[in-house]
Amino acid sequence: MRKLIIILSSVFIIFMAILFIFYLIKDDHSRWQVALGGVLAGGFPLILLRLKNIPFNIPIIISYYIFLFCSLFLGSISSFYLHYKWWDSTLHFFKAIFIGVVGIALYKQCIPDNVRSDVSAVILFLFVLSLAVLASVLWEIYEFVGDLILTHTMQRGGNTDTMYDLLCGCAGGLLIAIYASVRKQKV
Template identity: 45%
Template sequence: MNRILVILLSFLYVLFMASLAGFYYKNDETEKVLAAVAGVLCGAMPLLLLALFLRLQFTAPLIVFYFIFLFCSQYLGSILDWYAISWWDLFLHFMSGVLLAYAAIPLYERMVHRSAGKKVSSWFIFLFTLSFAVLGGVLWEIYEFSMDQFFNMALQGGNKDTMTDLIADTVGGFVMATWAGLRTRS
């Protein structure tokens, strides 16, 4: 069922973003075309990487959450310019921390031998999911910094912007990691 959900949501999101890319290309709005093309790539990623190659089993809520996050960041944020709203970027960084920590749970379950079961400390699960979320935030900030340096873009708004983004990623990851750690205790 989840495989069908991935295929359906990926197809719909890729179609939506490809349509936007065509529309904005005709209207000569280059930045929006680039955001829509990025949407096509991000929308196809779960289909290509997760469903076909890695064979990880992600839950339906995680899959849906991923596409909601893409819609909010790429369409609402970049294309409709909701990043102009002062709290929007911070909110999305918080949500990305939650999303990454939530994605770390099935990854962890796939990596740990089944015989370990309840022997694994809930603290370890907490630290793994939190670390995964924080690493995702750090890698994103490295990406933004690199784009600014090499392509003269303006993705970062200075040290304060970077640090508040990383704090929001960490808080979101902390919330989900706490839930994951408590879930394994019971």
């Protein structure tokens, strides 16, 4: 798993660094900033290598890079957000599911088995749902602040875009929370 993290991080960082240099030379402010963010976000999983036990499995790590590629490169740099209205809401839906799965993985890693057996399905449902919804809210705050400080392209739809994104995030969070709750009840 450590080797996979190093390979994926290295490939993504190099890819985004090349884009950063390319768009910096072209003086394309919005794209070089996104590419620089991609360099930083691509390196984040390298922090996991410092842990004795990595709490995330291979599908979670691969999903992280798929999300980065889809949101940063396809969404922002390749302008999928502008050309495909469904792209933004689909990524919000996926992000909420992803964050819910990460929450479940951390729950399993950090909470001892004997304590987990006493946690009700309702509490697990609320934990996963609230984590996914919190991620959606924080992302919308990021978009709002980003539009105030850096660019004016993140919330082109204004309040309608924000609410639609939050609804998609809630739907994704609800879906994974139901899944976690049903699995908990079966155990």
